[in-house]
Amino acid sequence: MLPSLVPLLPTENDWITFDIPSLAQNFWSATFDGLTFGAIYALVALGYTLVYGVLNLINFAHSEVFIVGCYAVFFTLSSLGFGPSVPRLDIWAIILNLLLALVLAMLASAVTAFLLERIAYKPLRQRNAPRLVFLITAIGASFTIQYLIYLWRGPSPELALTMFRPTPIFDVFGTIVDSQQLVIIIAAVIMMVGIDRFISKSRTGRGIRAVAQDPDTATLMGVNKERIIITTFIIGGLLAGAAALFYVMKIPSGVQYSGGFVLGIKAFAAAVLGGIGNVRGALLGGLLLGLIGNYGQILLGNSQWTDVVAFVVLVLVLLLRPEGILGTSLGRSKA
Amino acid sequence: MSMTDGPTPLQTAAAAQAAEDREASSKAAGRSDLRQRGKRKSGYFSDRWHALSRQQQWAFLVIVVVLAYLLPLLNPPIITTEPGNNFALACFDMARFALIAVGLNVVVGYAGLLDLGYVAFFAVGSYCAAMLTSPDSPFLHIPYLWTIPVAMAVTMFFGVVLGVPTLRLRGDYLAIVTLGFGEIVRILATIIPAMKGQVGFQNVGHPPGTEADGTPIFSNSNGVPWYWLTLTIIIIVTLLVGNLERSRVGRAWIAIREDEDAAEIMGVPTFKYKVWAFAIGAAIGGLSGALFAGQVGFVNNQKFDVTTSILFLAAVVLGGAGNKVGAILGGALVSYIPLRFTAIAEYKYLIFGIALVLIMIFRSQGLLPARQRLLAYGRTAFNKVAARDTQTKDTDNPTAGPGTRTAGERGAEA
Numbered sequence: 001m002l003p004s005l006v007p008l009l010p011t012e013n014d015w016i017t018f019d020i021p022s023l024a025q026n027f028w029s030a031t032f033d034g035l036t037f038g039a040i041y042a043l044v045a046l047g048y049t050l051v052y053g054v055l056n057l058i059n060f061a062h063s064e065v066f067i068v069g070c071y072a073v074f075f076t077l078s079s080l081g082f083g084p085s086v087p088r089l090d091i092w093a094i095i096l097n098l099l100l101a102l103v104l105a106m107l108a109s110a111v112t113a114f115l116l117e118r119i120a121y122k123p124l125r126q127r128n129a130p131r132l133v134f135l136i137t138a139i140g141a142s143f144t145i146q147y148l149i150y151l152w153r154g155p156s157p158e159l160a161l162t163m164f165r166p167t168p169i170f171d172v173f174g175t176i177v178d179s180q181q182l183v184i185i186i187a188a189v190i191m192m193v194g195i196d197r198f199i200s201k202s203r204t205g206r207g208i209r210a211v212a213q214d215p216d217t218a219t220l221m222g223v224n225k226e227r228i229i230i231t232t233f234i235i236g237g238l239l240a241g242a243a244a245l246f247y248v249m250k251i252p253s254g255v256q257y258s259g260g261f262v263l264g265i266k267a268f269a270a271a272v273l274g275g276i277g278n279v280r281g282a283l284l285g286g287l288l289l290g291l292i293g294n295y296g297q298i299l300l301g302n303s304q305w306t307d308v309v310a311f312v313v314l315v316l317v318l319l320l321r322p323e324g325i326l327g328t329s330l331g332r333s334k335a
Numbered sequence: 336m337s338m339t340d341g342p343t344p345l346q347t348a349a350a351a352q353a354a355e356d357r358e359a360s361s362k363a364a365g366r367s368d369l370r371q372r373g374k375r376k377s378g379y380f381s382d383r384w385h386a387l388s389r390q391q392q393w394a395f396l397v398i399v400v401v402l403a404y405l406l407p408l409l410n411p412p413i414i415t416t417e418p419g420n421n422f423a424l425a426c427f428d429m430a431r432f433a434l435i436a437v438g439l440n441v442v443v444g445y446a447g448l449l450d451l452g453y454v455a456f457f458a459v460g461s462y463c464a465a466m467l468t469s470p471d472s473p474f475l476h477i478p479y480l481w482t483i484p485v486a487m488a489v490t491m492f493f494g495v496v497l498g499v500p501t502l503r504l505r506g507d508y509l510a511i512v513t514l515g516f517g518e519i520v521r522i523l524a525t526i527i528p529a530m531k532g533q534v535g536f537q538n539v540g541h542p543p544g545t546e547a548d549g550t551p552i553f554s555n556s557n558g559v560p561w562y563w564l565t566l567t568i569i570i571i572v573t574l575l576v577g578n579l580e581r582s583r584v585g586r587a588w589i590a591i592r593e594d595e596d597a598a599e600i601m602g603v604p605t606f607k608y609k610v611w612a613f614a615i616g617a618a619i620g621g622l623s624g625a626l627f628a629g630q631v632g633f634v635n636n637q638k639f640d641v642t643t644s645i646l647f648l649a650a651v652v653l654g655g656a657g658n659k660v661g662a663i664l665g666g667a668l669v670s671y672i673p674l675r676f677t678a679i680a681e682y683k684y685l686i687f688g689i690a691l692v693l694i695m696i697f698r699s700q701g702l703l704p705a706r707q708r709l710l711a712y713g714r715t716a717f718n719k720v721a722a723r724d725t726q727t728k729d730t731d732n733p734t735a736g737p738g739t740r741t742a743g744e745r746g747a748e749a
Binding site: 056120124129131132133269310311319 | 443447449451497499500501503504506507508510511512514515516518519522523525526527641642645648649652656681682684685687688689690691692695696699
């Protein structure tokens with residue numbers, strides 16, 4: 001149909017082909033893989049959502065906060081003797097090592113987020129700069145961190161790390177779910193639930209919601225706004241660090257100076273899809289985007305289509321329902 | 336003051352108004368300091384320039400333009416980028432960046448919309464020129480010069496397609512959508528077979544004309560004719576953009592930039608003018624992309640990464656967002672510095688990244704701040720109003736005008 005409409009086009013196969021049989025055949029494995037990626041997007045998306053909720057700022061440098069975490073995972077694990085081949089350790093030693101890497105990555109990302117806030121954003125906030133200035137600073141900061149890493153580690157990705165051999169756990173509809181997918185999805189969901197509880201129940205969480213709702217009134221009511229902002233950045237950083245561990249687990253050769261950039265856009269798309277500023281929306285949006293991206297990739301036959309699909313989803317959401325699926329903002333979420 | 340006081344003496348009323356104005360402007364300083372700070376600091380060059388008569392300004396401009404045309408032939412000793420880089424080609428590169436900066440300035444500087452994927456429009460323009468002229472492409476072929484308007488039309492179309500869903504929303508969304516678009520165009524060029532990925536398109540066309548010995552005038556290795564062509568286009572585009580800036584459209588853009596909600600309430604159709612700014616910026620990006628494709632003669636997917644977009648943004652911000660002369664200067668500088676000082680070329684992304692953050696924190700108006708004059712339709716008209724004002728102005732407050740004057744007019748005096 002398409003070639004008849006546009007006679008100039010060379011042949012049908014040169015443009016875009018849809019491989020529907022392949023999608024039908026791999027549907028369930030694509031689903032589980034998509035959920036795994038989605039869990040990672042969701043953790044990063046939370047960082048965008050929290051900062052957006054509190055400051056109304058897209059923190060472009062959040063993708064770099066994430067990639068710093070990836071490097072922390074890489075250095076911790078490679079100094080502990082992990083390499084491209086499957087490690088010969090018993091299960092408890094591996095768990096301990098991974099926990100150590102998790103903690104260090106979370107710390108590294110949180111420190112990056114903290115410094116970023118202090119150095120780049122705080123001076124602007126103090127003099128009440130316009131939005132454009134914030135956004136340009138954010139992208140400049142992102143660019144700076146990215147090229148610091150580039151100058152330090154060079155353009156090529158780091159050596160791949162294998163953390164453990166994925167073992168089949170059970171099968172659903174004839175598709176095997178392995179331990180790696182299960183670990184990532186379960187751990188991410190536990191963290192998301194924890195964050196959701198934290199935001200809705202704890203004193204600090206109430207402060208975050210208050211500042212998101214109305215910073216001035218919150219300050220009058222005795223909330224320390226500066227401390228809330230810093231806490232928000234740090235929470236975002238901690239979650240990005242956790243996402244970094246799962247990301248390296250899923251894509252062992254993904255540690256690269258530019259690795260955070262595209263993931264950042266996808267995570268932001270996830271946040272918008274679920275409703276930006278909404279904690280539960282980030283989880284929903286992340287999982288959905290992971291699924292859509294993975295189906296799209298198999299349908300269109302090249303892994304790079306994931307990024308294109310995510311982008312198209314972002315534009316469509318903005319066009320059709322800019323407030324996202326769940327829609328409510330951080331400030332209005334229930335206690 | 337109540338009406339029962341009878342008519343207030345004009346002097347006290349004006350003085351009170353002036354005091355209020357001063358207070359208001361000192362309060363407003365923080366709110367919109369990208370502009371306000373510019374207003375306070377813009378002084379020196381702007382003052383000197385406006386103090387000149389019309390004839391002097393023209394004479395000065397003619398000299399600058401002639402010198403700019405002669406630049407690659409003069410090849411001045413300290414300024415030259417040789418031996419590291421051919422100076423004529425470096426001049427073309429500077430002109431290309433300057434043109435891009437002029438285009439991006441319409442979006443970022445005038446309308447205050449952050450476009451982080453400007454390279455995508457540049458890429459679309461390049462691919463248009465390449466796919467319509469290169470023998471590697473199966474499309475119909477047209478003469479190179481015709482690809483320039485086609486490239487502009489196609490990029491404008493992409494600008495509208497991208498702008499319509501996002502520009503209805505807050506500006507932040509535009510930033511992230513354009514950032515994504517910048518990356519997507521590169522990925523599509525890689526994964527769609529018809530775009531030929533890294534193999535690319537060879538022998539992109541160039542403008543007609545041959546030297547006496549039969550070699551084409553616009554060859555890939557000779558930067559001079561390309562530089563002159565681009566410089567001429569820059570002058571034309573700057574004049575057109577300058578006219579837009581002084582028109583109803585330009586005033587709408589500046590109103591949107593300063594306060595979108597207020598502009599909307601005052602009856603400016605903000606969405607329409609934002610789409611216009613975005614589309615015009617995109618078209619200029621496509622134009623420069625087509626020129627680039629012609630000069631290099633080869634287009635593939637390796638030339639359009641998002642990092643280049645951030646360099647473009649750095650050019651506009653460095654030169655002074657909202658000031659077209661500043662944009663030209665910033666664009667030329669961003670291209671020139673790595674070419675001239677080849678030792679630091681490797682660090683250019685880091686340097687411009689840090690520069691972006693530092694400029695925003697310490698001097699958010701850039702090298703040449705944006706003008707505040709909204710009135711600005713002809714200096715004569717402005718001078719007449721200014722002269723009438725000084726006559727009616729009270730004597731003990733010569734610097735502060737009566738409340739009827741707009742902030743824009745005052746900025747022009749500063």
